[in-house]
Amino acid sequence: MTAAASGGAPLHAADTHVAVLGGGWSNEREISLVTANACAGALRDRGYRVTEIDVDRSIAARLAELEPDIAFNGLHGTVGEDGTVQGILEVLQIPYTHSGVLASALAMDKHRAKAIFESVGIPVAEHLIADRWEVAREHVMAPPYVVKPIAEGSSVNIFIVKQGAAHPPQEILREDWTGGEEVMVERFVPGRELTSAVMGDKVLEVTEIVTDLPFYNYEAKYAEGGSKHLIPAPVSSNIYQRVQTLTLLAHRALGCRGVTRTDFRLHEEPGGESELVCLELNTQPGMTPTSLVPELAALAGYSFEELVAWMVEDASCNR
Numbered sequence: 001m002t003a004a005a006s007g008g009a010p011l012h013a014a015d016t017h018v019a020v021l022g023g024g025w026s027n028e029r030e031i032s033l034v035t036a037n038a039c040a041g042a043l044r045d046r047g048y049r050v051t052e053i054d055v056d057r058s059i060a061a062r063l064a065e066l067e068p069d070i071a072f073n074g075l076h077g078t079v080g081e082d083g084t085v086q087g088i089l090e091v092l093q094i095p096y097t098h099s100g101v102l103a104s105a106l107a108m109d110k111h112r113a114k115a116i117f118e119s120v121g122i123p124v125a126e127h128l129i130a131d132r133w134e135v136a137r138e139h140v141m142a143p144p145y146v147v148k149p150i151a152e153g154s155s156v157n158i159f160i161v162k163q164g165a166a167h168p169p170q171e172i173l174r175e176d177w178t179g180g181e182e183v184m185v186e187r188f189v190p191g192r193e194l195t196s197a198v199m200g201d202k203v204l205e206v207t208e209i210v211t212d213l214p215f216y217n218y219e220a221k222y223a224e225g226g227s228k229h230l231i232p233a234p235v236s237s238n239i240y241q242r243v244q245t246l247t248l249l250a251h252r253a254l255g256c257r258g259v260t261r262t263d264f265r266l267h268e269e270p271g272g273e274s275e276l277v278c279l280e281l282n283t284q285p286g287m288t289p290t291s292l293v294p295e296l297a298a299l300a301g302y303s304f305e306e307l308v309a310w311m312v313e314d315a316s317c318n319r
C-alpha cells in the first residue's frame with residue numbers, strides 16, 4: 001500500500017500510476033466502459049498517469065505485470081462489483097477504490113443484503129426466492145410484484161407484473177436467460193423513486209428520479225432523456241432526512257467504503273402514512289459526469305474530476 005493511499009501525504013498525481021478497470025464480461029459491460037472511460041479522462045486531466053484496462057480473465061496476470069500504484073474500479077456487475085476483483089487486488093496488494101471484498105459480495109446479493117438491512121431496521125419490500133421455472137409457472141405472489149435477478153444491476157432482466165396480469169413473465173424461461181436459476185420475487189412498491197449516496201463518511205443530498213417509461217428500466221437509466229433527476233428531491237423534509245439516515249445506515253451495515261448509492265421507493269397514500277423502502281445499495285454506482293452520484297457530489301462542491309481524484313486518494317487494501 002502506498003503511504004498516500006493509507007492516509008499519509010497527498011498523492012502526487014504525476015508520480016501515481018492508476019490502472020482504471022473497465023468492461024469485464026457482465027451484463028453491464030457497456031455501461032462500465034462508459035464509466036471507466038469518463039473516470040480515466042478525469043484522472044488524466046488531474047495529471048495522473050493512467051492505464052485503462054478492458055478486464056478479461058487474464059486480469060490478475062495483467063495487473064501483476066503492470067504493477068500500478070492504485071486500481072480505480074470502474075466495473076459494474078458480476079466479477080467487478082461482487083468482491084471477485086477486489087479479492088484479486090487484495091492478493092496483489094494493489095490499493096483499490098470503492099468497497100472491499102465482503103461488502104461488495106453482500107451488496108451484490110440482494111437477498112442477503114436485505115436480510116442485513118432488516119436486521120438494522122432499514123425497511124425493505126417483502127420478497128421470496130424461487131426457481132425461475134416455478135416463478136414462470138404461476139403467480140407465486142399476488143400481483144403486482146417484481147421479478148428480478150438476485151445479483152445483477154442496471155435493471156437488466158427485471159419484470160414488473162401488474163395487478164390483474166394473467167401470467168408470470170415467460171421471458172425468464174428463455175434459453176439465453178442470464179438472470180440466474182433462482183430469482184427474487186418482490187412486492188411491487190408503487191410511487192416515487194429516490195436515491196442518495198455516501199462519500200467517505202458523509203451522506204450526500206437526495207435525488208428523485210422521474211421517468212415516463214414504465215419503470216426506471218435500462219432505457220430510462222441510459223438513453224438520452226430517459227429520465228429526469230430532481231435534486232434536491234421535492235419531498236417533505238421528514239422523508240428527505242429519513243432517506244439520508246437510511247442511506248448512511250445501509251452503507252455502514254454492509255461495511256462499505258468510498259462511494260455508494262442506495263435506491264428507495266416512496267409510496268404516499270393520500271392523507272395516509274407514507275411507506276419508504278430500500279431497494280438496494282450499489283457499491284459500484286455509475287460514474288459519468290451525468291450519473292446520479294457525480295451530480296450529488298457536485299452539490300457537495302466536488303467537480304467530477306475532484307470526485308474521481310478523491311476516490312483515488314481514498315483507495316486502500318483491507319477495505
Ligand SMILES: Nc1ncnc2c1ncn2[C@@H]1O[C@H](COP(=O)(O)OP(=O)(O)O)[C@@H](O)[C@H]1O
Binds near residue numbers: 125152155190215216
Ligand atoms: N419492488 C419494487 N417495486 C417497484 N419498483 C421496483 C421494485 N423493484 C425494482 N423496481 C424498479 O426497477 C428498478 C431496478 O431495480 P433494482 O432493485 O434497483 O435493481 P438494479 O440492480 O437492476 O438497479 C428500480 O429502480 C425500480 O424502478
Ligand SMILES: [Mg+2]
Binds near residue numbers: 154263279
Ligand atoms: Mg437499482
